[in-house]
Amino acid sequence: MTYTHLTIDELTVIYNFWKSGTRAYTITNAVGRSNETIYKMYRWFNGGKSITDYLTLYRSNKSHCGRKRISLPNDEINYIKDKVNDGWQPDTIIGRADRSFSCCVRTLYRMFKRGDFGFSTKKLPMKGKRHPNGYVERRGKSGQLGISIHQREKDHPNYAQEFGHLEGDTVQGKNHLGAVTTLSERLTKVEIILNSHDKSAESVGRVLEQWFSSIPRHLFKSITFDNGKEFADWRNLANKFDINIYFAEVGAPNQRGLNENNNGLARRDGLSKNLDFRDLSDEFLQSVASRRNHIPRKSLGYLTPLEAFLKHVTDEQMKLFLT
Incomplete structure (x- = not known):
């Protein structure tokens, strides 16, 4: 089950109910949150803390979530740059298996998209873009010249x-x-x-x-x-x-x-x-x-x-x- 964090609108509604002296258990249906979530926020406000304090703490905690970005050794970075200059693509660099790497192909493509380590999709063939499969040319057309495909x-x-x-x-x-x-x-x-x-x-x-x-x-x-x-x-x-x-x-x-x-x-x-x-x-x-x-x-x-x-x-x- 996916958990959704409290939005600023929900925090404002809960704060207004708390400030008016409304009991926590009576507003669970109105807010659409569990009793424990409402009680937690009431305890937060009873402690003299504000909505701004809550959001600041939330953003700080959120910054620590998720996987940390991979840091490639300098020798791997230099090798990748040399191969890209030679016309190799990220999947070729990893897949050729001439040496080991600290990341997989998909991660390396993401690094190029983000511009990590000086990588750039502009250096890749087609600049990281391509026509979808089944693309049909819409420019000027002439007649069929010879035997059909x-x-x-x-x-x-x-x-x-x-x-x-x-x-x-x-x-x-x-x-x-x-x-x-x-x-x-x-x-x-x-x-x-x-x-x-x-x-x-x-x-x-x-x-x-x-x-x-x-x-x-x-x-x-x-x-x-x-x-x-x-x-x-x-x-x-x-x-x-x-x-x-x-x-x-x-x-x-x-x-x-x-x-x-x-x-x-x-x-x-x-x-x-x-x-x-x-x-x-x-x-x-x-x-x-x-x-x-x-x-x-x-x-x-x-x-x-x-x-x-x-x-x-x-x-x-x-x-x-x-x-």
């Missing part, structure tokens, strides 16, 4: 557990100047960033062809794009490299949720909205992708995407990567 379930019945399925999109720079093409492998979450320089169908098609020509054939089974016009040459890509290409429903980025999330993280890792993407170097883009691919992910059992990816690549395929 719903055909993918028929072609690949084991899609959710199968390696080799990509999600793709483009990310633009400041004032829509320049663009890069991004791909995310769904099972291992590895991120690939290709330097297309602009968002034209010709540039995006060319850079995708170059990349697929450089990797083992049939390593990837499908790609799911959004309906951007930059993917208009999808038939040529599908036929040339024998890969299935699908398109998410219009206005439903959640159907390519991994790629959307990785794009947001890439923004934080260097692909800022204030940056002109037309003249980015390949080395810079590789460093952005490498940073994300070396951060452990909870959904991968705290492996990094690169570690998870390499488990699905044979020695023979790896030789082709290195040639």
Whole structure:
């Protein structure tokens, strides 16, 4: 049974009854409190103490209630800050279990929310915020570009557990100047960033062809794009490299949720909205992708995407990567 403390209004009513000389047992129904509570307050007032004295004592006692905040050692604080600067999230820092901690994941998230020890949610991916599951984009829409995502379930019945399925999109720079093409492998979450320089169908098609020509054939089974016009040459890509290409429903980025999330993280890792993407170097883009691919992910059992990816690549395929 939950106990509710006396409010200032109740204290005032009891005080007025006491001051008027009303017997304590006669006001229990009027106040809605037990006899002992009323008698306790009468004894308080008989002792020459006031409502203000009672509230002051109550607040003092209340300040000692509840669990005391955890105080982390300096070495743990410094370790957490270093890992956050490397792009790790609190659940990854704790879950990776590279060392022991004095708190759990939920407590660490609360510390970030409160700003304890200099922690801040602004340093976390998505700044501690995210769209709810099932979020549907309401911005401008175009028509369906190619084969529907719903055909993918028929072609690949084991899609959710199968390696080799990509999600793709483009990310633009400041004032829509320049663009890069991004791909995310769904099972291992590895991120690939290709330097297309602009968002034209010709540039995006060319850079995708170059990349697929450089990797083992049939390593990837499908790609799911959004309906951007930059993917208009999808038939040529599908036929040339024998890969299935699908398109998410219009206005439903959640159907390519991994790629959307990785794009947001890439923004934080260097692909800022204030940056002109037309003249980015390949080395810079590789460093952005490498940073994300070396951060452990909870959904991968705290492996990094690169570690998870390499488990699905044979020695023979790896030789082709290195040639």
